[in-house]
Amino acid sequence: MTLITEVRLRRVLDSRGNPTVEAEVTTESGGFGRAAAPSGASTGAHEATSLPASEAIASAREHAVPRIEGQVYAGDQRSVDAALRAADGTESFDEIGANSAVAISMAAATAAADTLGAPLYQHLGGAFRGNEFPTPLGNVIGGGEHAAEATHIQEFLAAPVGAPSVADAVFANARVHGAVGEILAERDVAAAKGDEGAWAPAIDDSEAFEIVAEATEQVAGEVGFDIGFGLDVAATELYDADEGVYRYGDTERTPDEQIEYVAGLVDEYDLVYVEDPLDEEDFEGFADLTDQVGSETLICGDDLFVTNTERLDRGIEAGAANALLVKPNQIGTLSDAFDATERAVENGLAPVISHRSGETEDTTIAHLAVATAAPFVKTGAVGGERTAKLNELIRTEETA
Numbered sequence: 001m002t003l004i005t006e007v008r009l010r011r012v013l014d015s016r017g018n019p020t021v022e023a024e025v026t027t028e029s030g031g032f033g034r035a036a037a038p039s040g041a042s043t044g045a046h047e048a049t050s051l052p053a054s055e056a057i058a059s060a061r062e063h064a065v066p067r068i069e070g071q072v073y074a075g076d077q078r079s080v081d082a083a084l085r086a087a088d089g090t091e092s093f094d095e096i097g098a099n100s101a102v103a104i105s106m107a108a109a110t111a112a113a114d115t116l117g118a119p120l121y122q123h124l125g126g127a128f129r130g131n132e133f134p135t136p137l138g139n140v141i142g143g144g145e146h147a148a149e150a151t152h153i154q155e156f157l158a159a160p161v162g163a164p165s166v167a168d169a170v171f172a173n174a175r176v177h178g179a180v181g182e183i184l185a186e187r188d189v190a191a192a193k194g195d196e197g198a199w200a201p202a203i204d205d206s207e208a209f210e211i212v213a214e215a216t217e218q219v220a221g222e223v224g225f226d227i228g229f230g231l232d233v234a235a236t237e238l239y240d241a242d243e244g245v246y247r248y249g250d251t252e253r254t255p256d257e258q259i260e261y262v263a264g265l266v267d268e269y270d271l272v273y274v275e276d277p278l279d280e281e282d283f284e285g286f287a288d289l290t291d292q293v294g295s296e297t298l299i300c301g302d303d304l305f306v307t308n309t310e311r312l313d314r315g316i317e318a319g320a321a322n323a324l325l326v327k328p329n330q331i332g333t334l335s336d337a338f339d340a341t342e343r344a345v346e347n348g349l350a351p352v353i354s355h356r357s358g359e360t361e362d363t364t365i366a367h368l369a370v371a372t373a374a375p376f377v378k379t380g381a382v383g384g385e386r387t388a389k390l391n392e393l394i395r396t397e398e399t400a
């Protein structure tokens with residue numbers, strides 16, 4: 001192993017045009033790694049703290065960098081991440097920011113892989129990884145917090161579950177995205193794109209269901225394999241906690257009605273994946289829905305679990321979901337993200353590695369998905385910061 005000799009931090013742009021933290025780590029033997037923190041728009045209340053980039057950088061330079069440079073070995077990821085936690089001193093990275101922490105954590109892993117001359121997924125997952133690849137979930141219509149005046153449900157996802165390879169799956173999702181664009185044009189619906197590159201038309205959710213169902217079916221016919229349909233409801237953003245109702249514009253649903261509505265959608269559209277169908281505090285509602293439809297579909301906790309093993313344990317106890325969304329920046333380090341992933345797998349939950357709505361060209365999550373043999377990765381369908389990850393998966397599959 002080789003000592004980390006330098007940690008550099010700077011502000012770079014994310015895909016929304018906001019500053020974010022980029023870290024560079026250099027090792028004694030000349031290994032080099034670079035990584036950048038993503039950022040959420042529909043963030044969970046229990047996520048680790050993201051500070052303004054300049055504040056996060058200043059604080060990490062003062063508190064974390066001196067504990068890492070010349071002190072910690074690249075490749076000893078647990079020590080890197082323990083140094084970040086010790087430097088911060090809070091559970092939620094309030095001091096240095098989870099954005100600084102995750103950028104340094106991921107850059108250190110990348111520098112270690114470079115030192116070894118191994119691909120990042122292999123350094124993270126071990127010599128025998130690279131034989132299983134995730135199905136990419138591609139956002140083709142989106143609204144919620146990711147686009148104004150669009151659908152209430154945040155993400156309508158193509159899920160090419162029958163694809164023979166990652167490359168086939170990636171191209172299929174892009175093709176579904178294209179087909180949705182064509183159907184919208186035929187219907188004379190103008191559509192810009194939301195934060196993740198999905199179409200963001202001013203249509204109601206029921207029309208979006210129709211269009212995505214038509215597009216997935218059409219493209220499945222063309223490519224000759226199954227393309228499923230998934231959702232990220234991001235229901236916390238729809239929930240009015242004071243009134244105890246979910247609001248879809250003028251339509252209101254009580255929590256029981258919401259469960260019934262989502263269960264109905266699972267049946268009607270054969271949904272293979274449903275993320276955050278209920279408010280982030282409603283473990284019981286999640287359990288009820290999982291009980292009803294968990295044998296047919298994945299009920300995935302994002303804002304519910306925030307990649308946090310304590311919240312995941314609570315969910316496991318309650319039977320609240322059968323999938324975990326994994327976003328390293330929700331918890332702050334790769335070690336924590338790995339621990340949550342392993343805990344999920346041990347308890348029969350499927351891990352789904354995910355991007356954020358604000359992204360950079362960083363490809364770490366593509367490697368994380370291969371390293372953990374996650375069955376799904378959620379990283380959009382089109383757009384440079386999304387294709388950065390998708391194209392990395394294509395390359396990885398070719399060389400693994």
Ligand SMILES: O=C(O)[C@@H](CO)OP(=O)(O)O
Nearest residue numbers: 040041042043355356357
């Ligand atoms: O809710 C989500 O799953 C994500 C990514 O799609 O959105 P955000 O990064 O805004 O939380």
Ligand SMILES: [Mg+2]
Nearest residue numbers: 232275276302
């Ligand atoms: Mg989500």
